[in-house]
Amino acid sequence: MADPELVDVVVVGLGVGGEEVAERLAEAGLSVVGIERDLVGGECPYWGCVPTKMMIRAANALAEAHRVNELAGSAQVQPDWAPVAKRIREEATDTWDDKVAVDRFTGKGGRFVRGSGRLDGPDRVRVGDQVFQARYGIVLGTGTRPSIPPIDGLGDTPYWTNHQAIEVEELPESLLILGGGAIGLELAQVFARFGVRVTVVEAADRVLAVEEPEASEVAAAALRADGVIIATGVKAERVSHDGQSFTVHGGGAEFTADRLLVVTGRRAHLEELGLETVDVDASQRYLPVDERMHAADGIWAVGDLTGEGAFTHIAMYQAAIVVADVLDQMRRTKGGPDPSGTASVVGGAAGVASAVGGAMSAGGATAAPGSVPRADYRALPRVTFTDPEVGAVGLTEQQARERGINVQVGYTDLTTSARGWIHKAGNAGFIKLIVDADQGVLIGATSVGPAGGEVLSGLVVAVHAAVPLSQLRHMIYAYPTFHRAIEDALRNLK
Numbered sequence: 083m084a085d086p087e088l089v090d091v092v093v094v095g096l097g098v099g100g101e102e103v104a105e106r107l108a109e110a111g112l113s114v115v116g117i118e119r120d121l122v123g124g125e126c127p128y129w130g131c132v133p134t135k136m137m138i139r140a141a142n143a144l145a146e147a148h149r150v151n152e153l154a155g156s157a158q159v160q161p162d163w164a165p166v167a168k169r170i171r172e173e174a175t176d177t178w179d180d181k182v183a184v185d186r187f188t189g190k191g192g193r194f195v196r197g198s199g200r201l202d203g204p205d206r207v208r209v210g211d212q213v214f215q216a217r218y219g220i221v222l223g224t225g226t227r228p229s230i231p232p233i234d235g236l237g238d239t240p241y242w243t244n245h246q247a248i249e250v251e252e253l254p255e256s257l258l259i260l261g262g263g264a265i266g267l268e269l270a271q272v273f274a275r276f277g278v279r280v281t282v283v284e285a286a287d288r289v290l291a292v293e294e295p296e297a298s299e300v301a302a303a304a305l306r307a308d309g310v311i312i313a314t315g316v317k318a319e320r321v322s323h324d325g326q327s328f329t330v331h332g333g334g335a336e337f338t339a340d341r342l343l344v345v346t347g348r349r350a351h352l353e354e355l356g357l358e359t360v361d362v363d364a365s366q367r368y369l370p371v372d373e374r375m376h377a378a379d380g381i382w383a384v385g386d387l388t389g390e391g392a393f394t395h396i397a398m399y400q401a402a403i404v405v406a407d408v409l410d411q412m413r414r415t416k417g418g419p420d421p422s423g424t425a426s427v428v429g430g431a432a433g434v435a436s437a438v439g440g441a442m443s444a445g446g447a448t449a450a451p452g453s454v455p456r457a458d459y460r461a462l463p464r465v466t467f468t469d470p471e472v473g474a475v476g477l478t479e480q481q482a483r484e485r486g487i488n489v490q491v492g493y494t495d496l497t498t499s500a501r502g503w504i505h506k507a508g509n510a511g512f513i514k515l516i517v518d519a520d521q522g523v524l525i526g527a528t529s530v531g532p533a534g535g536e537v538l539s540g541l542v543v544a545v546h547a548a549v550p551l552s553q554l555r556h557m558i559y560a561y562p563t564f565h566r567a568i569e570d571a572l573r574n575l576k
């Protein structure tokens with residue numbers, strides 16, 4: 083075994099979070115080793131956010147064309163998956179090749195190692211027969227993989243995860259989706275709009291169960307209108323495959339289709355990371371971190387691995403904190419380059435990973451001495467990109483009540499707003515506000531509608547900055563926007 087090689091920082095897992103940390107620290111002049119076993123950029127650009135949103139863009143174009151019949155004459159639409167598959171292959175993923183991302187990292191001075199990294203003591207990482215010793219620290223950004231439920235027979239079938247669903251070149255005639263969460267719903271609507279007969283089987287009593295019940299209802303109604311069959315409260319008990327089709331047995335019913343997509347949540351694999359060598363319990367579901375992303379002395383973690391929200395914007399938010407903290411600690415305790423040299427990554431190179439990094443780094447934290455930001459998830463936004471979009475921030479009504487908060491709720495139906503009425507076809511949605519009545523501030527909100535994710539932004543600011551209700555009531559909302567419905571919801575608070 084070779085002697086350990088001394089470097090400044092080792093980053094294990096170059097997904098959204100790890101890539102951002104590795105690039106920015108390399109840019110700041112540190113010697114950074116970045117280790118990735120699959121594709122630099124991780125799940126989001128290759129099998130997650132970006133290709134799914136390309137699919138959704140295409141599927142929504144089809145749906146909008148159908149709305150011509152109600153609003154503007156007549157339109158005939160002939161769906162074709164080929165341009166979508168081509169766009170994902172060529173524009174999003176370079177046919178699942180990360181050369182652009184690797185070159186970007188090495189172009190900033192980083193050293194790239196392809197392989198599986200594993201902790202080997204408090205300041206060491208082993209990858210194959212190489213060992214790196216980190217002078218300033220180790221950053222773990224190893225993400226999650228699909229969590230496959232232990233259903234009888236499932237493991238013996240050629241089921242799809244999100245990877246096969248994203249890489250598909252020819253659509254099946256029918257598709258069973260196990261799991262009615264964010265991935266299940268987004269993909270169900272896409273495939274249904276391209277003519278696939280889709281059935282969603284969900285164990286909980288409603289789809290999108292982490293969000294407000296009203297959001298589940300609107301999303302389910304929209305999918306049903308697209309022809310999706312939704313079976314809730316069905317726990318799959320057995321799965322079989324006869325060489326042609328899949329059958330899922332559960333709740334006394336049977337569901338059959340050409341393909342089966344399993345999207346029942348995701349899981350971090352802590353047992354692979356050598357955490358026992360740094361006295362961290364690897365049997366936990368996620369790797370707990372403090373508000374500066376410390377998982378242990380000299381070890382930081384970013385992204386899905388931390389269990390703080392499986393979203394690209396969380397990974398990027400945390401990455402900015404890690405970068406600032408590494409530079410700050412290095413300066414204070416060990417003496418190193420002035421952290422004010424930290425620059426933001428500027429996306430620009432071809433390839434999706436740069437689109438993700440470039441877009442998200444603009445709001446990143448800087449590392450001014452003594453001002454390392456602390457993570458604050460009170461205003462965590464999330465958007466499920468169904469049509470209508472389901473946007474939400476902060477607490478749901480149930481979460482707020484469970485915390486014993488003196489809650490007020492304001493609700494308004496988007497179809498009754500001026501813009502909703504004008505919009506007509508495809509105008510389903512609502513605004514729901516959750517208020518801490520004692521503090522007089524918003525602590526949560528849901529915005530469902532044609533632009534639900536965009537309307538959300540004002541609500542995120544209100545929760546994040548704890549804007550007093552009196553201010554929100556006495557501001558001017560442009561007419562006739564969708565976001566003007568926020569004013570109606572405020573009026574309806576009770």
Ligand SMILES: Cc1cc2nc3c(=O)[nH]c(=O)nc-3n(C[C@H](O)[C@H](O)[C@H](O)COP(=O)(O)OP(=O)(O)OC[C@H]3O[C@@H](n4cnc5c(N)ncnc54)[C@H](O)[C@@H]3O)c2cc1C
Nearest residue numbers: 095097098099119124125130131199225385386392393394
């Ligand atoms: C279908 C789908 C759609 C999504 N849509 C959205 C969306 O619209 N908006 C949104 O915000 N989020 C979305 N997400 C979630 C988003 O993709 C994740 O939150 C994000 O990718 C998390 O980044 P990460 O860096 O934590 O992990 P990942 O992206 O999972 O990257 C982790 C990386 O670490 C590597 N790795 C793991 N172990 C090791 C090891 N031991 N050694 C070396 N490398 C290792 C992996 O190969 C991987 O590349 C979606 C996810 C999916 C699956």
Ligand SMILES: NC(=O)c1ccc[n+]([C@@H]2O[C@H](COP(=O)([O-])OP(=O)(O)OC[C@H]3O[C@@H](n4cnc5c(N)ncnc54)[C@H](O)[C@@H]3O)[C@@H](O)[C@H]2O)c1
Nearest residue numbers: 231261262263264265266284285286345346347392465466
């Ligand atoms: N637009 C976005 O931001 C976006 C899109 C997709 C994914 N994501 C992220 O990725 C994460 C993972 O997505 P996901 O949809 O896999 O997980 P999820 O946790 O959102 O949903 C999984 C669903 O599967 C159900 N389920 C679990 N076991 C089941 C079983 N045996 N039979 C039937 N149903 C079962 C659960 O009740 C749940 O509703 C999300 O939590 C989200 O953070 C984000």
